[in-house]
Amino acid sequence: xxxxxxxxxxxxxxxxxxxxxxxxxxxxxxxxxxxxxxxxxxxxxxxxxxxxxxxxxxxxxxxxxxxxxxxxxxxxxxxxxxxxxxxxxxxxxxxxxxxxxxxxxxxxxxxxxxxxxxxxxxxxxxxxxxxxxxxxxxxxxxxxxxxxxxxxxxxxxxxxxxxxxxxxxxxxxxxxxxxxxxxxxxxxxxxxxxxxxxxxxxxxxxxxxxxxxxxxxxxxxxxxxxxxxxxxxxxxxxxxxxxxxxxxxxxxxxxxxxxxxxxxxxxxxxxxxxxxxxxxxxxxxxxxxxxxxxxxxxxxxxxxxxxxxxxxxxxxxxxxxxxxxxxxxxxxxxxxxxxxxxxxxxxxxxxxxxxxxxxxxxxxxxxxxxxxx
Numbered sequence: 001x002x003x004x005x006x007x008x009x010x011x012x013x014x015x016x017x018x019x020x021x022x023x024x025x026x027x028x029x030x031x032x033x034x035x036x037x038x039x040x041x042x043x044x045x046x047x048x049x050x051x052x053x054x055x056x057x058x059x060x061x062x063x064x065x066x067x068x069x070x071x072x073x074x075x076x077x078x079x080x081x082x083x084x085x086x087x088x089x090x091x092x093x094x095x096x097x098x099x100x101x102x103x104x105x106x107x108x109x110x111x112x113x114x115x116x117x118x119x120x121x122x123x124x125x126x127x128x129x130x131x132x133x134x135x136x137x138x139x140x141x142x143x144x145x146x147x148x149x150x151x152x153x154x155x156x157x158x159x160x161x162x163x164x165x166x167x168x169x170x171x172x173x174x175x176x177x178x179x180x181x182x183x184x185x186x187x188x189x190x191x192x193x194x195x196x197x198x199x200x201x202x203x204x205x206x207x208x209x210x211x212x213x214x215x216x217x218x219x220x221x222x223x224x225x226x227x228x229x230x231x232x233x234x235x236x237x238x239x240x241x242x243x244x245x246x247x248x249x250x251x252x253x254x255x256x257x258x259x260x261x262x263x264x265x266x267x268x269x270x271x272x273x274x275x276x277x278x279x280x281x282x283x284x285x286x287x288x289x290x291x292x293x294x295x296x297x298x299x300x301x302x303x304x305x306x307x308x309x310x311x312x313x314x315x316x317x318x319x320x321x322x323x324x325x326x327x328x329x330x331x332x333x334x335x336x337x338x339x340x341x342x343x344x345x346x347x348x349x350x351x352x353x354x355x356x357x358x359x360x361x362x363x364x365x366x367x368x369x370x371x372x373x
Contacts, residue, residue, distance in 0.1 A: 010038025170343020178345025206242030
């Protein structure tokens, strides 16, 4: 009997990480489907559910789990109810969740309470704010773990997870960046109305525990970028508390220097990154994809604290406007050797190797805490 695998996606970012795994599983003969919810369903963020629907050979199920302004606990509750109804009807053999978002937490909880096998992608990583709490909760709820590095795997093991269920495959989105995007920079610039050939990319998300100060942080950051005179493509922040304050700052920026894009097709974003002079902000792309591509990046604030280090990354506070300006002037357009601490772009191959092993499906679902040593 062919096993069915259900991937849960709530954002454009986690879909970019899950897509290579889903394609590889589909091509290996597994029945693949997606449960699409979260930001994907919101017009403000570009209705990115359409990206999931473009993938051939998979089933897509949609669920609207929030309205603009809903608090995270309400989103959690709505998602638990909706996903519970869904899995009662469909009962997949494996549920795959990613990272640290509230949708992943809700679905991992439903999988555990219904004794459905689940896997967590990119557990064991450290970062700032409540995201790290969600991430570690997801690891404890999951039966299997596909981590991005050996260091992350060791952290999952310290949570009491058995080492035979922890698989270091690398960071899946690097699979895509390692190859040809399939589009040219000219095509990307034309599609998204980007007028410059020389540009940086900025993605600045709210930090939930610092929601009250996000407007001030955004004002400091974008004021520093504006002062450099450099051109920047801005990708809209996610929908966590504090995003409205960031949007207010962005709307006041000069459109001759800043181009705001709600979301991008992943292939187009990859090509845009590969040709960028720099990345600035607090997205994981700045501490993971950018170093892999050799692009200098500034990591702003606490959202990615301690998550990664590389010669091409500089960690600064948003208020350190002189430090931001100095790094941009010194490193704009510079290229660094590729940083491969999170893999070489073969995560999907390794993922399929693991799930193709009959032992993966034979392991019991009763959780036991494994003490280190």
